[in-house]
Each structure stands twice: as structure tokens, then as C-alpha cells.
Amino acid sequence: MIKKDSKTNHEIWSDKLTKIYGKGNEAIEAVSKIDLRVKPGIHGFLGPNGAGKTTTISMLVGAISITEGGAKIRDLKAGSVAAKQLIGFLPQDPVFYEDMTGEEYLIYMGQLGGLQKKEARLKAQQLLEFFNLFHARNREIGTYSGGEKQKVGIAASLIHEPKVLILDEPTANLDPIGRADVVKKIKELSDRVSVFVSSHILSEIEQMCEDVTMIDNGKIVISDSISNIKKSFISNLYILDTNMNKKFVSQLEDKKYILKARIDDIDGKIHIIPKDAEKLRDSLPQMLLKNKAKLYSFYQPELSLQDIFMEIMTKERGNKK
Ligand SMILES: Nc1ncnc2c1ncn2[C@@H]1O[C@H](COP(=O)(O)OP(=O)(O)OP(=O)(O)O)[C@@H](O)[C@H]1O
Ligand SMILES: [Mg+2]
Incomplete structure (x- = not known):
């Protein structure tokens, strides 16, 4: 049910992107021939546990190999050094150097991203301010709360000024206030970077995103703007x-x-x-x-994304029985 391809430039694009883990009888097709069309703005990537979100993202950022098909970040082949430079990435389970301070960590990540130390320090300070973490800049990350860690993680992924930010469940494990804070910051970022964000918290995606792609069992079940999806379901x-x-x-x-x-x-x-x-x-x-x-x-009620998602999933799974 993919929306007809338009000629607009895509931030992320894929053609029959497929990942098979393992071989022979043990093989698992975690992602199956997906065609992604991600325009500038904030694009939500939805799906239940095990749907294939992290696997797809890992292929897009070049962390794992692509079994079949291909993907591009803007015009660059996913996984290439040039494509990696365009991307900022927050993994689902980020690993921090807990004994570094927030500021040291960001400077370090900036230098890894190719910045001079002076420039990295300046960017680190700007980002710490943006994420309301400036007061905690000299504290070790190990002492940060879950929400503060997530924000430092997003800040680190932004330090080399990427064009496309890919966030894998940035609000997982956060309390409602921490989540709302992270969602607000992601929204504020959207005028300087395109965001591709995975989540299974639909109300959050509804607040942040204009377009969404839902996957289940490694396949796209719907990809469109939230407003179009809502229009087609409300009737x-x-x-x-x-x-x-x-x-x-x-x-x-x-x-x-x-x-x-x-x-x-x-x-x-x-x-x-x-x-x-x-x-x-x-x-x-x-x-x-x-x-x-x-x-x-x-x-006729205005359906929430959650209602629609449940309806689509029920139908999808019903059809497979
Ligand atoms: N390294 C691996 N080897 C074998 N199977 C894997 C591997 N990584 C993931 N899988 C399987 O691939 C499928 C998709 O997993 P994936 O982590 O991409 O899902 P997800 O949508 O990110 O789920 P979640 O919402 O729980 O994070 C699952 O069935 C998972 O068990
Ligand atoms: Mg995942």
C-alpha cells in the first residue's frame, strides 16, 4: 500500500531492501523487500516488537550488510562512507562512556566526526544548551537520568551537523515527562535536519511526524502522511x-x-x-x-493513529490465518 512514488528528492529511499539473518533452515527474513520513501521533515517508522525496525535502520546506517535490494541516503549509497557522514544516528541501546562528562563525551564524538577540538567544544556547548543540559555538562554521564542520557545521545548524533537524523526508539524507557521533553526537542530540530524516528508509541509519533511508515513482519503495511491515513480511515x-x-x-x-x-x-x-x-x-x-x-x-469519530494501527494489524494478521 505504498504511496505512489513522486519525483521529489528523498532523504531516505530504498528499493526492495531485504535482510535475511542466518542460513538454510535457520534463516530469518527480518526485512522483506521494503521500498522506503522518506521526504524532508519528521518521518515515523512504526511497528510492533520484532517487526524489523532496528534491522532496517541498521542497514540504512551501514551497521549491518544488506542481503538484497538497496538503499540511499539522499543520493548516496547506504553504508558508504559519504552516506554515513550525512547521517546522525542514535541506536536503540546506546552505549555511553559513563565516566566521561557530558561535555567531554560530546567533544570526543565531535572529534570522531572530523571536527577540530575547538569547534567540537563550541558545538558541544551549543547542543548542551539546546538540550537543557548545560548545568550538567561537567557531570559524568553515569550520573545522568535516563532522559538526560537520551538527550546526550541525540546531541552526540548531531554534533557533526548531519542532514538526516536516524533515531531508533529515542523515548524507550523514559517516563512521560522525559518522553514529552525528548519529543519536543526532536520537533524543534526538524527545521535544521530531517528525522527518521522509530517507535511503537503511536501517540508520540502522531505528535511529531507528518509522514509514517508502518511495518509488520518485515513488510510495509502502510506508508503515507498521517493526515491521508486518517482521512482514508475516518470514512x-x-x-x-x-x-x-x-x-x-x-x-x-x-x-x-x-x-x-x-x-x-x-x-x-x-x-x-x-x-x-x-x-x-x-x-x-x-x-x-x-x-x-x-x-x-x-x-464518525476522529481515529487516533493507535486505532488505525490496531485495525490495520488486525486485518493483516487476520488475512494471514
Ligand atoms: N542478529 C540477529 N540474528 C538473527 N535474528 C535477528 C537478529 N537481529 C534481529 N533478529 C530478528 O529479526 C526480527 C526483527 O528484529 P528487529 O530488532 O529488527 O525488530 P524491531 O522492529 O526493531 O523490534 P523492537 O520493537 O522489539 O525493537 C526479529 O524476529 C528478531 O528476532
Ligand atoms: Mg528495535
């Missing part, structure tokens, strides 16, 4: 609430114009996916009258 769910939901649901289930009707576990209302929405709207008043039912509400 299909109707919520009905009456004083006799149980009775109504069994009547609705039998109608030809209904695909699915069920009482939702959480809100107790009837969630309806019609085959023919107009028929549903037309026949509802009569059904209510006939049953002498009271109507509390009938509306």
Missing part, C-alpha cells in the same frame, strides 16, 4: 449509542449494508463498519422508531 467507522445497544447490534449484524457491528469493550457503544454508509444513515431513524429506542449519539 469507515460509525459509532452509535442508544438505550438498547445489545438489541440494536444483533439487528444491525443481519443487514446487508453492514460489514461489521460490535459493542466496543471500552466505551460500550456500537462500532459499525458499513458496506453502504448512506443506507445505514437512511435506515437508522426508522430502526430507532420501530424499536422505540432512544438515540444518545451517532457520529
Whole structure:
């Protein structure tokens, strides 16, 4: 279900990118022929545990080999030295030199990225300020909180001024305040660098990103802007609430114009996916009258990314059975 390829320049692009771990009977196809199209801005990379996010990212940053297909960062082949220079990367489980201070660590990373010490110090100080860590600059990283460590990790990935920032679950293991802080900083970064960020916390992705790609079992299930995804999903769910939901649901289930009707576990209302929405709207008043039912509400909800994700995953997995 990939969006039609446009001629715009892509920050990240892949063609049938595939990773197979192991050989023979032991082989696992962790990523299977994925075509990524990542435009400038913040792009979310979603998928449940084991979907293949880290594997994909590891191929993009050149940390592991590509089994088949290929990828580019801007116009440069993923894994090449030139492509690596364009990228800032925060791994899922970053390893810090815990006995270095925040500032020492950033200067060190800057020098590794090719900066002179003086320049690295200046950039380190700017980044420490940007991430509200200046007060902690002379403390060892080992004493930093989880959120502070994540921010130092992102700062380190930015010190050589990359064009594309790749973050693998930057908010994992953080409390809600730490997460909100990291999300805010990532959003603020988007005017100077494109961001490709993986997460399975959908509400966060919804706050940060314009476009998303969802993968499951190593395959893309959807890739589009969040607004397009929401538009295409909103049309299909109707919520009905009456004083006799149980009775109504069994009547609705039998109608030809209904695909699915069920009482939702959480809100107790009837969630309806019609085959023919107009028929549903037309026949509802009569059904209510006939049953002498009271109507509390009938509306189309704005779906959260979480709802949509659950729906897509349920469908995907249902189809495979
Ligand atoms: N080095 C490896 N050797 C063999 N299999 C691997 C290796 N690394 C990952 N896998 C397998 O590949 C699949 C994808 O893993 P990956 O880490 O890419 O998923 P993920 O989407 O990042 O998951 P999570 O959300 O848990 O981080 C999983 O089935 C995993 O067990
Ligand atoms: Mg991962």
C-alpha cells in the first residue's frame, strides 16, 4: 500500500531492501523487500516488537550488510562512507562512556566526526544548551537520568551537523515527562535536519511526524502522511449509542449494508463498519422508531493513529490465518 512514488528528492529511499539473518533452515527474513520513501521533515517508522525496525535502520546506517535490494541516503549509497557522514544516528541501546562528562563525551564524538577540538567544544556547548543540559555538562554521564542520557545521545548524533537524523526508539524507557521533553526537542530540530524516528508509541509519533511508515513482519503495511491515513480511515467507522445497544447490534449484524457491528469493550457503544454508509444513515431513524429506542449519539469519530494501527494489524494478521 505504498504511496505512489513522486519525483521529489528523498532523504531516505530504498528499493526492495531485504535482510535475511542466518542460513538454510535457520534463516530469518527480518526485512522483506521494503521500498522506503522518506521526504524532508519528521518521518515515523512504526511497528510492533520484532517487526524489523532496528534491522532496517541498521542497514540504512551501514551497521549491518544488506542481503538484497538497496538503499540511499539522499543520493548516496547506504553504508558508504559519504552516506554515513550525512547521517546522525542514535541506536536503540546506546552505549555511553559513563565516566566521561557530558561535555567531554560530546567533544570526543565531535572529534570522531572530523571536527577540530575547538569547534567540537563550541558545538558541544551549543547542543548542551539546546538540550537543557548545560548545568550538567561537567557531570559524568553515569550520573545522568535516563532522559538526560537520551538527550546526550541525540546531541552526540548531531554534533557533526548531519542532514538526516536516524533515531531508533529515542523515548524507550523514559517516563512521560522525559518522553514529552525528548519529543519536543526532536520537533524543534526538524527545521535544521530531517528525522527518521522509530517507535511503537503511536501517540508520540502522531505528535511529531507528518509522514509514517508502518511495518509488520518485515513488510510495509502502510506508508503515507498521517493526515491521508486518517482521512482514508475516518470514512469507515460509525459509532452509535442508544438505550438498547445489545438489541440494536444483533439487528444491525443481519443487514446487508453492514460489514461489521460490535459493542466496543471500552466505551460500550456500537462500532459499525458499513458496506453502504448512506443506507445505514437512511435506515437508522426508522430502526430507532420501530424499536422505540432512544438515540444518545451517532457520529464518525476522529481515529487516533493507535486505532488505525490496531485495525490495520488486525486485518493483516487476520488475512494471514
Ligand atoms: N542478529 C540477529 N540474528 C538473527 N535474528 C535477528 C537478529 N537481529 C534481529 N533478529 C530478528 O529479526 C526480527 C526483527 O528484529 P528487529 O530488532 O529488527 O525488530 P524491531 O522492529 O526493531 O523490534 P523492537 O520493537 O522489539 O525493537 C526479529 O524476529 C528478531 O528476532
Ligand atoms: Mg528495535
